[in-house]
Amino acid sequence: MNLLSSPWIPVRHQAGAGSFLLISYRQLLCEDAGWRISLPRDDLEMACLQLLISLTQVLFLPATMDEVEDRLAVPMPESDFDAAATVSSDWFDLDHPTQPFMQTRAVVAKEITPIQKLMIGLPEGNNHCFFDPIGEVKQLSAPVAAIALFNQATNCPSFGGGFKGSLRGGAPITTLIDAEHLRRQVWTNVVSERQLKDELPPSWQHDLSQDRPTWIDPIQAKQVIHATQIGLVRGLFWQPAHVELIRSEHEGRCDVLGIETDQLYTGFRKEKFNFTLEGVWSHPHGARMLKLKKGEPEIKYQSFTTTAPGWTRLSELVVAKPIQKGEGNAPAMPILQASALGIEPLTLIVGGYRNKQASVIERRHELMTLGRGWASKRxxxxxxxxxxxxxxxxxxxxxxxxxxxxxxxxxxxxxxxxxxxxxxxxxxxxxxxxxxxxxxxxxxxxxxxxxxxxxxxxxxxxxxxxxxxxxxxxxxxxxxxxxxxxxxxxxxxxxxxxxxx
Known part of the structure; x- marks a missing residue:
């Protein structure tokens, strides 16, 4: 399955109320239809949206906010899509023989990890019950496997001791913007090149020939990486672990989507891999806490650490504050851009996990709407x-x-x-x-x-x-x-x- 050409995006017509189908990324950007993502778990739906936003951000980076508004207004011409998508089509093939999407070939592992481990919050699946527990996931279709791989690497705690986590820490809060249908959802969250230059290192230039994801240009063992060396593609699709999906030899039904398919995955191999990351990369989809520690700025991404609801964090997620009295915060980049675009009212999609080390103890996904006038009176x-x-x-x-x-x-x-x-x-x-x-x-x-x-x-x-x-x-x-x-x-x-x- 190739994310740029295959029908893999699970959607429903009529703003989520219609029939279920899988559409291609090309259909999404080039057709004007009222699709909404349709998955049985809210965290997977958000991960799917974030994956689509990340693809669009790196393949069709708009130069200015005017270009974002143009993309919001009308679907993309198919010729524009084809010209950009063919440049890096091999990067997003889930079963590529040498460089599969977010994976490493020839992973060495003593045992196979059941595929359920990618369903964050569910037990690993190595149980010895006399019956299958309700909700056990034994096999995933390619669309869900790709989404789950991305989610694990981007939004979740690591696999445990010896495994590296995401660029934003163990379980970061992701803040995105909702819209009436999927195409507008995607483009509303794609930030312009001009805004990115305010957040990324001064030397940053968007160059796909140099900025390649980790499964194409692998991280070297024991390598020391500074955050300023990480480009947009590499950062949005950062894979800190060595993982390899195991494909089933048989046809069957996906335990998440319920569809019949001949492309199923029953487990994966993973191996520990050590490197050192210095500094904090400016990820577009996360709100950051800014602190002065011994006179030096310290940056961390917001995360859920208590059972308090999301509204208690709303100020940090929406209102930018320079460091005063030793503390400040910076909202996610789409929120900053939404203010400039004049999107009112604004509905936020706020999601994440509450974890205890490598274990997820709570799943948190909420919608919050800011009324008209929010942008000028935050x-x-x-x-x-x-x-x-x-x-x-x-x-x-x-x-x-x-x-x-x-x-x-x-x-x-x-x-x-x-x-x-x-x-x-x-x-x-x-x-x-x-x-x-x-x-x-x-x-x-x-x-x-x-x-x-x-x-x-x-x-x-x-x-x-x-x-x-x-x-x-x-x-x-x-x-x-x-x-x-x-x-x-x-x-x-x-x-x-x-x-x-």
């Missing part, structure tokens, strides 16, 4: 997020006070960690309030009115959760005083929030 996003977090902190801190009690006053505490329960319930119940606030153009047009309504709604939620969680304890007379004290303190904090203190 400070309001900061303010909305700040109000939500302040209300959460007030509830959590006052319940924690009730849990611990007041020893100096002789007040017994509840001794049950209900403050932790409150935090999770607050996140679950407040998410709609926060997302509706940032999606409402009134938040950006009339902030005082919007603020008043949001604070009132958050206050009602905090008081409701407080009563629900403390009410069972008031059956004990000795606990009533600490609950009353905590309630009064909470009301004082919410009053300060309302008054803007």
């Amino acid at each position: 400070d309001q996003i900061d303010l909305v997020v700040g109000l939500g977090l302040a209300a959460k902190d007030a509830l959590r801190h006052k319940l924690y006070f009730a849990v611990k009690g007041h020893r100096d006053k002789g007040l017994e505490g509840l001794s049950v960690p209900i403050h932790l329960v409150a935090e999770q319930r607050f996140y679950a119940s407040s998410e709609t309030l926060i997302l509706n606030a940032i999606a409402d153009e009134g938040t950006f047009d009339d902030w005082p009115t919007a603020r008043e309504a949001l604070v009132e709604a958050l206050s009602v939620l905090c008081r409701t959760l407080f009563e629900e969680l403390t009410d069972p304890f008031t059956a004990k007379p000795e606990l009533i005083p600490i609950v009353a004290w905590a309630r009064r303190s909470l009301n004082n904090e919410l009053k300060k929030l309302k008054e803007g203190q």
